Amino acid sequence: MNKLIFPIILLCIGCAENHKKSVAEEFQPFHPIKEVVLDSLNHPWSIAFISNNEALVSEKDGNLLSVNLSTKEKRTVKGFPSDLTDSIRAIHFGDNSGIFEVLVDPNFKKNKWVYISYAAKKDFGTTTKVVRAQLNNDSLINHETLIEAAPYTREYYHYGGGMTFGADDKLYVTIGERLFWERDEPPLPIAQDVTDKRGKIYRINPDGSIPDDNPDLGPNAIPGIYAMGIRAAQGITVQPDTNTIWFSEHGTIQGDEINILHPGANYGWPNVTSGKLRSSDYTPPKLEGVDFTPPVWFWQHTVAPTGLTFYTGTEFPQWKNNLIVPGLSRGSLWRFQIDNETIKSAEELFLDDRVRIRKARQSPDGKLYILTDEDNGKIIEIKKQYKL
Amino acid sequence: MNKLIFPIILLCIGCAENHKKSVAEEFQPFHPIKEVVLDSLNHPWSIAFISNNEALVSEKDGNLLSVNLSTKEKRTVKGFPSDLTDSIRAIHFGDNSGIFEVLVDPNFKKNKWVYISYAAKKDFGTTTKVVRAQLNNDSLINHETLIEAAPYTREYYHYGGGMTFGADDKLYVTIGERLFWERDEPPLPIAQDVTDKRGKIYRINPDGSIPDDNPDLGPNAIPGIYAMGIRAAQGITVQPDTNTIWFSEHGTIQGDEINILHPGANYGWPNVTSGKLRSSDYTPPKLEGVDFTPPVWFWQHTVAPTGLTFYTGTEFPQWKNNLIVPGLSRGSLWRFQIDNETIKSAEELFLDDRVRIRKARQSPDGKLYILTDEDNGKIIEIKKQYKL
Numbered sequence: 001m002n003k004l005i006f007p008i009i010l011l012c013i014g015c016a017e018n019h020k021k022s023v024a025e026e027f028q029p030f031h032p033i034k035e036v037v038l039d040s041l042n043h044p045w046s047i048a049f050i051s052n053n054e055a056l057v058s059e060k061d062g063n064l065l066s067v068n069l070s071t072k073e074k075r076t077v078k079g080f081p082s083d084l085t086d087s088i089r090a091i092h093f094g095d096n097s098g099i100f101e102v103l104v105d106p107n108f109k110k111n112k113w114v115y116i117s118y119a120a121k122k123d124f125g126t127t128t129k130v131v132r133a134q135l136n137n138d139s140l141i142n143h144e145t146l147i148e149a150a151p152y153t154r155e156y157y158h159y160g161g162g163m164t165f166g167a168d169d170k171l172y173v174t175i176g177e178r179l180f181w182e183r184d185e186p187p188l189p190i191a192q193d194v195t196d197k198r199g200k201i202y203r204i205n206p207d208g209s210i211p212d213d214n215p216d217l218g219p220n221a222i223p224g225i226y227a228m229g230i231r232a233a234q235g236i237t238v239q240p241d242t243n244t245i246w247f248s249e250h251g252t253i254q255g256d257e258i259n260i261l262h263p264g265a266n267y268g269w270p271n272v273t274s275g276k277l278r279s280s281d282y283t284p285p286k287l288e289g290v291d292f293t294p295p296v297w298f299w300q301h302t303v304a305p306t307g308l309t310f311y312t313g314t315e316f317p318q319w320k321n322n323l324i325v326p327g328l329s330r331g332s333l334w335r336f337q338i339d340n341e342t343i344k345s346a347e348e349l350f351l352d353d354r355v356r357i358r359k360a361r362q363s364p365d366g367k368l369y370i371l372t373d374e375d376n377g378k379i380i381e382i383k384k385q386y387k388l
Numbered sequence: 389m390n391k392l393i394f395p396i397i398l399l400c401i402g403c404a405e406n407h408k409k410s411v412a413e414e415f416q417p418f419h420p421i422k423e424v425v426l427d428s429l430n431h432p433w434s435i436a437f438i439s440n441n442e443a444l445v446s447e448k449d450g451n452l453l454s455v456n457l458s459t460k461e462k463r464t465v466k467g468f469p470s471d472l473t474d475s476i477r478a479i480h481f482g483d484n485s486g487i488f489e490v491l492v493d494p495n496f497k498k499n500k501w502v503y504i505s506y507a508a509k510k511d512f513g514t515t516t517k518v519v520r521a522q523l524n525n526d527s528l529i530n531h532e533t534l535i536e537a538a539p540y541t542r543e544y545y546h547y548g549g550g551m552t553f554g555a556d557d558k559l560y561v562t563i564g565e566r567l568f569w570e571r572d573e574p575p576l577p578i579a580q581d582v583t584d585k586r587g588k589i590y591r592i593n594p595d596g597s598i599p600d601d602n603p604d605l606g607p608n609a610i611p612g613i614y615a616m617g618i619r620a621a622q623g624i625t626v627q628p629d630t631n632t633i634w635f636s637e638h639g640t641i642q643g644d645e646i647n648i649l650h651p652g653a654n655y656g657w658p659n660v661t662s663g664k665l666r667s668s669d670y671t672p673p674k675l676e677g678v679d680f681t682p683p684v685w686f687w688q689h690t691v692a693p694t695g696l697t698f699y700t701g702t703e704f705p706q707w708k709n710n711l712i713v714p715g716l717s718r719g720s721l722w723r724f725q726i727d728n729e730t731i732k733s734a735e736e737l738f739l740d741d742r743v744r745i746r747k748a749r750q751s752p753d754g755k756l757y758i759l760t761d762e763d764n765g766k767i768i769e770i771k772k773q774y775k776l
Contacts, residue, residue: 026415027414027415027416027417028415029415029705029706029708031725031727033735043577060723158489182532300689301689302686302689317417318706320417320775323681324594335735337419339419342418342738342740343739343740344738344739345420345735345736345737345738346735346739346740347723347733347734347735347736348735348737349732349733350732350733351731351733351734352730352731352732387708
């Protein structure tokens with residue numbers, strides 16, 4: 001009889017031990033820490049995962065790269081559109097131009113489509129452009145232009161260029177209003193004018209055609225406009241479970257915001273803002289009968305929030321479905337706990353270790369990465385260190 | 389044989405289940421929620437626990453109370469010093485006077501000493517006063533004055549009045565500098581003058597005598613001064629493990645701070661501040677050879693941080709040894725993760741449920757309470773709700 005009882009007891013102890021590991025370690029209090037996975041990137045703006053370790057990385061002031069986070073291999077993708085602006089940063093300090101978002105098609109494995117937003121040049125001006133092309137052995141082929149946010153102007157600011165696929169497989173794109181000073185606004189401000197392509201958020205089909213169920217913004221509206229009143233939104237992402245789309249907006253002075261995207265909504269720029277206008281001599285025109293949608297969050301100091309993402313990985317179960325928002329200004333990283341569309345708490349991380357961050361992204365296997373906006377730009381994985 | 393094996397298996401399953409409960413529930417992700425434990429308090433300022441449920445509560449605009457959080461019983465403690473200012477709030481809006489901190493002696497069970505700070509009046513002025521008395525059947529007896537921060541003035545602001553016992557069993561007391569406008573400063577600003585009692589942090593023995601090992605601030609310094617350059621510090625508390633003392637400081641405009649207390653340190657008011665001075669026409673005198681100690685944290689917007697406390701309870705193991713800081717201004721509650729003297733992250737809680745909070749305190753059995761600064765003031769326990 002002993003022979004039989006003994007192994008059963010052992011087996012049960014083993015179960016408890018396993019259980020202890022899985023539950024205790026999973027939820028244990030921790031400090032987030034940073035681990036550099038890849039460096040020597042020229043102001044990386046975006047990362048699109050093809051597998052857990054393979055990805056496309058856009059360098060704002062460099063190239064589109066094909067990288068392997070495991071082998072550390074980096075290869076330049078050939079065939080990038082030739083109308084990419086030269087790196088004007090050297091001549092014009094504070095220039096925002098370059099390569100912005102890179103996305104792969106939800107069905108990339110089959111169709112190889114890659115979506116890119118960047119600052120395109122023509123004559124003496126630039127504008128935000130969105131193209132798609134198919135990736136073939138590290139080369140882009142079969143290019144198609146999806147959005148060309150003309151006019152081409154000599155303002156090198158606020159291109160926007162944030163992109164995400166919705167749960168509806170539509171492509172959502174932010175296009176900035178491109179002005180530095182509000183005093184340069186036309187009588188009807190750019191972002192308030194549905195006949196102007198700039199200062200809007202678009203919703204288009206992956207081939208650039210316009211979905212039938214887009215909001216009706218009038219007969220003269222630019223096709224594809226989904227929302228308006230945008231200044232310089234760069235981050236846009238989809239909330240898990242609810243499929244709600246959230247985006248970040250750069251304000252002027254203390255006007256940095258997080259917004260929820262609603263069809264046909266007007267986010268107010270430059271008529272209403274959470275901050276102060278840069279041009280103190282500018283008064284926006286009075287717009288009759290216009291409803292403005294307020295942000296769900298705004299900071300009372302400058303953050304310059306950019307490529308936000310919802311966290312759905314397993315490394316930090318305490319952060320499940322939290323919104324992670326990087327900031328350029330002081331190099332901050334924020335974590336918001338959210339219940340549906342209500343922000344319950346806001347945590348600023350890495351207060352003793354700041355660095356300009358352009359983007360937060362998650363790999364298919366749930367690892368959380370941030371991209372630093374530096375000459376020696378880095379892809380950093382957020383890991384955890386258990387507290388003592 | 390079956391008869392014997394069966395109960396053994398059940399026993400082991402039971403173990404695993406128990407284990408699951410203790411570990412999983414303890415660390416599971418949660419939303420903090422509020423549960424009102426006691427209400428109808430007149431702007432409660434402070435709570436001093438005598439047991440897990442019995443406590444003394446000071447009402448800023450009311451009385452010193454003896455309360456039972458379990459039976460909800462409230463009794464007014466008799467024998468409060470008769471020089472307490474009348475509630476001037478009714479005549480003078482924004483008046484800060486009233487009853488401030490209440491503490492019980494570390495050895496209260498034996499000696500019954502209670503320590504109280506409050507705004508005392510004399511002639512036509514008021515000042516911050518610290519007294520102790522013994523609690524005898526809901527009455528204070530054997531009063532002793534420990535600090536009387538004369539002069540008595542007609543400025544009804546910035547009394548300070550924060551108190552804590554250090555791990556060394558000394559009493560630490562914050563005394564504000566009492567001015568509203570910096571332009572009213574004398575040539576050597578009040579908080580920079582060691583011969584002026586105001587704008588200082590004191591370290592005294594519980595009987596009011598001066599410890600031998602206090603810092604030497606010169607032959608003319610007021611006895612008991614431990615640190616200077618203080619404007620309106622109200623919160624002061626001891627960090628677990630390290631025994632470091634942390635205190636909050638009200639700034640003017642964007643100058644709200646958290647500081648670590650060092651012997652003899654000068655926190656700079658009004659010569660240096662994280663914010664802006666209220667009197668734009670005031671320039672502090674140049675002080676030669678004076679070192680100012682910077683804050684470990686400051687906000688870039690107004691928070692009005694007050695009665696902070698370190699959390700050491702068991703309800704939220706994720707918050708272990710975190711610093712909890714309530715704010716009056718917008719009604720915020722902050723949680724700081726701290727590694728020794730480095731702030732690692734800062735989280736703002738209850739963003740969708742703001743209320744002016746004067747104090748955060750923990751009961752002996754580790755429950756976390758906050759006191760709301762309202763006409764119908766409340767003692768609220770922070771509990772947790774597991775996330776779905």
